[in-house]
Amino acid sequence: MHFRERKRVIYSILLLTFCFSVARSQQVTLRAPAYPLVTIDPYTSAWAFSDNLYDDVVRHWTGKPHSLIGVIRVDGTSYRFLGKVEPPLSMIAPTAAIEKWSGKYTFEKPEDGWNTLSYNDAKWKTGSAAFGTKDMPYLKTKWETKDIWVRREVSISKENIDDELYIEYSHDDNFELYVNGVKIVDTGFAWKSNVRVLLPEEARKTLRPGKNIIAAHCHNARGGAYVDFGLFKRTPNVELFDKAASQKSVSISATQTFYEFECGDVDLKVKFISPLLPDDLNLLSRPVNYITYEVVSKDNKSHDVEVYFEALPEWAVHSQQQPVEAQQLDAGNLVLLKTGTRAQNILGRKGDDVRIDWGYFYLGGEKSQENTFAIGDYAIRNDFVKNGSVTSNGGGKETPVLSYVQKLGKVDDKSKTGKLLIGYDDLYSIQYFGKNLQAWWKENGKYNITDAFQQALKDYKMVTEKCAVFDNNLLNAATKSGGKEYAALCVLAFRQAIAAHKLVRGKNNEVLFLSKENFSNGSVATVDVTYPSAPLFLIYNPTLLKGMLNPIFYYSESGKWKKPFPAHDVGTYPIANGQTYGEDMPVEESGNMLILTAAIAVAEGNANYASEHWKVLTVWAEYLRSKGxxxxxxxxxxxxxxxxxxxxxxxxxxxxxxxxxxxxxxxxxxxxxxxxxxxxxxxxxxxxxxxxxxxxxxxxxxxxxxxxxxxxxxxxxxxxxxxxxxxxxxxxxxxxxLTKQNKYGLPLDSRRSYTKSDWIIWTATLSDDAKTFEKFISPLYDYVTETPSRGPLSDWHETLDGTVINFRARSVVGGYFIKLLADQPLNKLSVNP
Structure with missing residues (x-):
């Protein structure tokens, strides 16, 4: 059956399924490296990095805390089921991401002892951090040789010597870090940003009041180079929710994550819903997720129950030291708790391992007698533990606590439910060739964030039913195509692939669906990131794939990019003013653009999109004819x-x-x-x-x-x-x-034992029988479910031990859907069959 004919059949099946569906998603149970909780876009993307939801803080995909706490109070006893209370860090010696610092450095290999306190560094140069190559973040001192050695004097007070101390560092590539001569970090070949490690006991013993030395050596194996590091302390604990619930299960569907807990004499179900449905661009773009909960008695007796949720301004800052503000808003039938930075430097920060620090984070719920909202200091937690209620107390100016409580009253064998909404208004999303663009859902200022929250509340039932239908069809189709393990990988990849993009409108109302190259280099609209992610979007809505290609076509057709092959990218997220990657990929990007344009034509049954760009497609084809x-x-x-x-x-x-x-x-x-x-x-x-x-x-x-x-x-x-x-x-x-596979997958090639998981699935799809396909998928599934590296899916890992090398939360996992595309591409309601 031809590609398009298969889509007609699947489209009819989807319509029938939608008409007779119930709002109940089939779920996949697996140990994920991280579980998606709130997934909206490359900035608002929060995950659980632990097996139990309460074992760790909720984290941004980069690993930084995005504190979200959930507690249930049953007959006066509180059980924490979501997140972990982690007091913020305070600076002793800031990183360059926070403020400029100076140190001594040399490009010439020094004598032994260069990393100790007693070493004489008078002949070394003095420079400001960060150290690195052009276009690196917070760069102050250029480093363009193979090696650099850096010494930084850090003063530690007597009071801080016994505190819980952390080193934070960023590097590219091989990196060694020492404290008073004691090695605490040796990365090998890798490049990472904002890694935080507890200072080990051996290094702690060398600390003394006053002068101490943190020293680093970094070797640039290839590409960019970077060095930055700092020292922080953990502030003393305030009142904590010490007693944890008992997690019974966790499972996922394409758009939802499900948890079940035992909390004393009641059972609790919690669901995180990200309605990233590709057929509805307004819904896909709307920056609001749902958290729902359901409580029922275990012993058929009646129990007094209150549910508490809390968020901190970490959702709206790049670093915890940035000044913030918070306020409560009444919005019709909603109450919204809002927080953001005071500075509001809109689109003022770009790069890879960064968090948004403009716009505002919102925690919202329905206005009712049962629901209360408060903003204040950590004493709010004490109020809930003691009384099951919260009251704004005027505190928390530096770190305000945003809290919500629902009094469920008496809960027996008939369950009681509730929900809250969580979202983000980034004000402006992308700078696109000099023009600041708003998110798609705003329709160029027609709608505001209050409208979005109110519509999300109104649409709740409809949206959750659509999510259930979508989830079930995706799971069933993927299982039929590649088996249960393959389907589980697709389910886990879905939200990650979509949320690594931002949907905005161009000046002619065209779709711009811009990817961020997460934990890679932060590029925006990278062609060779679009290429592997394309299968998901070809299946569910080729319009989104056009939105990924449109910036590259415009860049060439406008004359801004003059080379006879496509650009690699159009900037560093969220600034899309032109390529910032240091080197071209002429054959790679030419082939990518031609193949994907043809795939769109086949998916839609016409070549109208290709016709619009025929002239530049011809230029690229001629380049491949000559050089490819x-x-x-x-x-x-x-x-x-x-x-x-x-x-x-x-x-x-x-x-x-x-x-x-x-x-x-x-x-x-x-x-x-x-x-x-x-x-x-x-x-x-x-x-x-x-x-x-x-x-x-x-x-x-x-x-x-x-x-x-x-x-x-x-x-x-x-x-x-x-x-x-x-x-x-x-x-x-x-x-x-099949003769070259290792425990955790097929290596990329004969040079190294690492691999790319998206390419494994593409390679496996070349096989013509299910058993052979599954022989490639099974080791990959083992990698995902056994890797010791916690965080959203990484597409680049070591096949011998399953550790992640780099890359995280990238859209390329949309490429996992290639087998489904090859076998039985699902249609989407927005595309005519």
């Missing part, structure tokens, strides 16, 4: 692996990019062009086989026997039915890959 088959020494999407010439997999992309140009030409009635470029692609494929052949497989690079790589780009030949490469090519590769 045998690529020079350039980067591909796997840029972390470094430059490589004659890349066989990149050549596949170029060939299929030309085949895609041919397909679009044929759909536009340009039969001569279609014939010419299809024949060219076929001819290149024959040459490719001869140059890449290596006995029982095909090599990493042309004429380089003894090497191999995943040829994941071949999957489009299968999905789009080009018939460019003989089927035997993919089969030979699949057979060979």
């Amino acid at each position: 088959f045998d690529p020079g020494n350039q980067l591909c999407t796997d840029d972390f692996a470094g430059h490589i010439a004659r890349n066989a997999n990149l050549s596949v992309k170029a060939i299929l990019g030309l085949a895609s140009y041919a397909r679009v030409a044929g759909m536009l009635g340009k039969q001569d062009v279609e014939k010419e470029y299809h024949a060219l692609a076929k001819e290149m494929a024959e040459k490719w086989i001869n140059l890449a052949k290596d006995d029982d497989h095909f090599s990493l690079t042309f004429e380089n026997p003894g090497t191999w790589s995943q040829k994941y780009n071949l999957v489009w030949d299968k999905i789009l039915e080009y018939d460019i490469f003989p089927k035997s090519v993919a089969q030979k590769e699949i057979d060979y890959y």
Whole structure:
């Protein structure tokens, strides 16, 4: 059955399912590296990094606390079921992200003892942090050699010596950190930002009142370079919710996360709902999530129950030291608690590992006699523990507590329920080629955040039913396509893939769906991030994929980008004024844009979108015709692996990019062009086989026997039915890959044992039978459920031990849906079948 015909069948099934559905989602139970709780966009994205919801603080995807506390009071006894109270850190020696600091540095290898207190650094230069290469955040001192050594004098008071002390550091790449000569960090090859570690006992013993030395050595293996570090202390605990509930279960669906707890004599169910439904752009963009709860007696007796939720301004700051304010608002049938920074430097902060510090965070609930709201200091917690109620107390000016309580009254064997709303108004979302743009849902200022919350409350029943229908259809289709483990991976990936984007309107009301390259380099609208994430959006709404490509088309067609191939990106999130990545990927991005444009045409059954961009598509096709088959020494999407010439997999992309140009030409009635470029692609494929052949497989690079790589780009030949490469090519590769798997998956290529999880699923989709596909998926599922690295899904991990190397919360996990796209693409109500 052809791609589009399959979609007609699925569309009819979806309509029938929607008509007869009930609002109950099927759920997947798995140990996730992190569980999605509140997922709105790249800035408002909060997760549970622990198995039990109360074992850790709720965290932003970057790992920074986004405190959200939930407590239930049963017959006077309080049980904490959500989050953990973690008093904020205060500065002893700030990082450059907070304020500029100075230290001594050298680019020449120093003598032994350079990291100790007694070392004489008089000959070293003095410079301000951060140290690094161009375009790095908070950069003050350029570092462009391979190595740097930095010494920082830190004064510690007698009172702070015995406090709980933490080192925070950011680095790129290999990083060693010492306190008074004691090594406390040795990262190996990695680059990370704002990592926080408790100072170990060995280092604590060296501390003394007054002068201490924190010293670092960093080696730049490739690409950018960066060094920053600081010292912080934990403030003493205030009143805590010490008694935890007992978690019975956690499970997920595509748009929801479900928890069940035992809290003394009652059972509690809590549900986090992110209505990221791709067919409804206003709903997808609306920055409001739901948290619902249901309480029932365990022993059929009646119990007095109150439910408490609390949030801190951490949701609206980059760092905890920023001054904030808070207020309570009445909004018709709603009460909203609002907090944000005093400075409100709109769109003033860009980069990778950053949190939003403009706009306002909101915690809201229905106005009723049972619900109370308060803003104050930590004494609010004492009020709830003692009385089951809260009252604003005028305190908490530096760290106001936003709290909500519902008195459920007597709870017996008939359950009682409640809900609250949580959201964020970023005021302006993206700067797009000099113009500040608002989120899509605002309709250029027609609606405000109060409207959004009121509409979310009004739509609650309808939205939750739509979420349940969507969740069930996704799970059933993915299970049928790839089995239960594959379906679980898709379910876990769904919210992450969508929430790594921001939906805004262009000046002509066009869709702009802009990705943020999380824990990679912070680029916005990166083409080779769009490419792997595309399958999810081709299935559920190609309009969103157009919104991902539109900035790249505009950049070239406006004349702002003058090269004969697409840009890598259009900026550093959220500033989209032009490419900021330091190097081009000519063949990579040309092939990506051509393939995805053709895929949109096939998905929609017409080439109207391609017709709008035919001129620049032709420029890119000509570039591939000239330069694509045998690529020079350039980067591909796997840029972390470094430059490589004659890349066989990149050549596949170029060939299929030309085949895609041919397909679009044929759909536009340009039969001569279609014939010419299809024949060219076929001819290149024959040459490719001869140059890449290596006995029982095909090599990493042309004429380089003894090497191999995943040829994941071949999957489009299968999905789009080009018939460019003989089927035997993919089969030979699949057979060979099965001999190269490690415990946690198939390595990316013969150079290293790390891998990319999205590419594994693309490679597995080349197989023609379920059993073979599952042989690739099972080790990947084990990685996701066993990795010791906690946080949202990382697409880059070590196949030997399952540890994450870097990357986190990226949209590329939308690529997990490639098998579903190949087998039975789900339709979306917004696209006519």
